[in-house]
Amino acid sequence: MTRRRFYVPRNLVGEGRAVLPSSQAHHLRNVLRLKTGDTVEIFDGEGTGYAGAIEFQGADVIVHSLSRIAAPESPASLVLASSLIKPAKFELILQKATELGVTEIVPLTTRLSDIRISPEKIESRLERWERIIREAAKQCRRLDAPGLREPVSFSEFLKLEEFSSYDKLLFYEKAGELWRPRFGICRRVVVCVGPEGGWTADEIEAANAAGFGVFSVGPWILRAETAAIACVSIVQHCLVTASSE
Numbered sequence: 001m002t003r004r005r006f007y008v009p010r011n012l013v014g015e016g017r018a019v020l021p022s023s024q025a026h027h028l029r030n031v032l033r034l035k036t037g038d039t040v041e042i043f044d045g046e047g048t049g050y051a052g053a054i055e056f057q058g059a060d061v062i063v064h065s066l067s068r069i070a071a072p073e074s075p076a077s078l079v080l081a082s083s084l085i086k087p088a089k090f091e092l093i094l095q096k097a098t099e100l101g102v103t104e105i106v107p108l109t110t111r112l113s114d115i116r117i118s119p120e121k122i123e124s125r126l127e128r129w130e131r132i133i134r135e136a137a138k139q140c141r142r143l144d145a146p147g148l149r150e151p152v153s154f155s156e157f158l159k160l161e162e163f164s165s166y167d168k169l170l171f172y173e174k175a176g177e178l179w180r181p182r183f184g185i186c187r188r189v190v191v192c193v194g195p196e197g198g199w200t201a202d203e204i205e206a207a208n209a210a211g212f213g214v215f216s217v218g219p220w221i222l223r224a225e226t227a228a229i230a231c232v233s234i235v236q237h238c239l240v241t242a243s244s245e
Contacts, residue, residue, distance in 0.1 A: 003039055003041045003051065004028070004032060004040045004041070005043065005138050005141065006028065006041070006042050006063075006138070007021075007024065007042070007043060008020060008021065008024070008043070008044060009044060009045075010044040013048075013066075017063065017066060018062070018066065019060055019062055019063075020042075020060075020061040020062075020063065022059075025059070028040070028054065028061055029061060034054055035054075036054060036056055037053050037055075038054050039051060039053055040052065040053075040054055040063060041069065042066075043069075043138070043142070043143045043144075045134055045137060045143075046144055046145075047071055047143050048071070050068055051066070052064055052065050052066040053065050069143065071144070074101065074103065075187070075239045075242070075243035076189060076239040076243065077103045077166075077189070078101065078103055078189050078239065079103060079105075079106065079188075079189070079190040080093075080097050080102045080146075080191050080193070080228065080232055081108055081157055081192045082105065082106070082107065082228045083108045083109070083110045083193065083224065084107050084109055084110075084113050084115040084151060084195070085113065085115060085195055085224045085225065086115065087115075089223075089224065090107070090115075091129070092225050093105075093228045094129055094133055094136070094148075095132055095135075095136040096136075096228075096229045097146065097228070097229070097232055098133050098136035098137055098145065098146055099136055099139075100229070100232050100233055100236050102146050103146055104147040104148075105146050105147070105148050106149045106157060107150075108151065108153070108154050108192075109152070109154065111154070111199075111200045111202070111203055112194070112196075112198060112199070114197075115195075117151060133145050133148060154203055154206075158207065158212075164211075165188065166189055167188065167189045167190070167213075168189075168192070168207075168210070168212040169191050169213055169215060170194075170199070170204075170207045170212040170215070171191070171193055171231045172198065172199050172204065172216060173198065173216055173220075173221055173222070174198070174216070175214045175215050175216040176216075177213075177216070178215065178216055178218065179213075179215035179216065179234075181235075181238035189235055191231050191232060191235055193224065193228040193231055194224065194227075195224050196223065196224045217231060
């Protein structure tokens with residue numbers, strides 16, 4: 001039987017034991033109806049996981065006798081920079097990108113995106129997105145969770161120095177060249193996907209100037225959320241295949 005998994009922030013994991021957050025403790029006790037001595041798994045979203053036995057101490061649920069779970073080595077660092085789209089569709093991207101092993105997600109504001117998040121709503125939106133990412137990591141049994149940045153304009157994203165050594169791919173349905181893998185020994189890739197309205201000519205020109213290759217994945221016109229999931233799937237498959245050869 002598959003063990004139940006719970007997210008526990010690193011600061012709640014001590015020497016040989018962990019305290020479940022109250023929301024997780026309620027779910028374990030009142031919904032799942034687990035019992036003292038049952039074995040569960042916990043993960044901190046930063047790459048560390050443990051198996052342990054549960055114990056009830058008053059209102060608290062303790063996981064003790066922790067044993068480390070070996071984390072599978074990631075074949076590469078894959079960053080998804082995806083334009084903001086309608087909330088439910090963007091949340092689908094967050095969920096599926098997490099399942100597909102993305103290491104970081106950068107929400108973009110682009111010229112033809114009609115989604116803008118007001119400054120007073122940024123914090124609550126990020127909290128919601130992080131919950132979705134953690135839940136997806138829990139469901140697909142990842143020990144880590146993708147990093148999530150605050151939304152950034154496409155022009156500012158192109159200036160970020162930390163991606164200067166990455167293979168940089170921008171996918172665009174009108175691109176004349178079909179993407180084919182040619183990573184060599186590179187294990188760091190950033191994938192950029194636009195909104196429903198696509199990219200403007202100025203954005204394509206700026207991406208080229210910043211070192212992005214501009215490619216298509218075929219003759220089809222994809223919805224933005226489909227494009228993000230498809231492009232990540234294709235690139236991740238190539239990275240995993242290359243790492244196993």
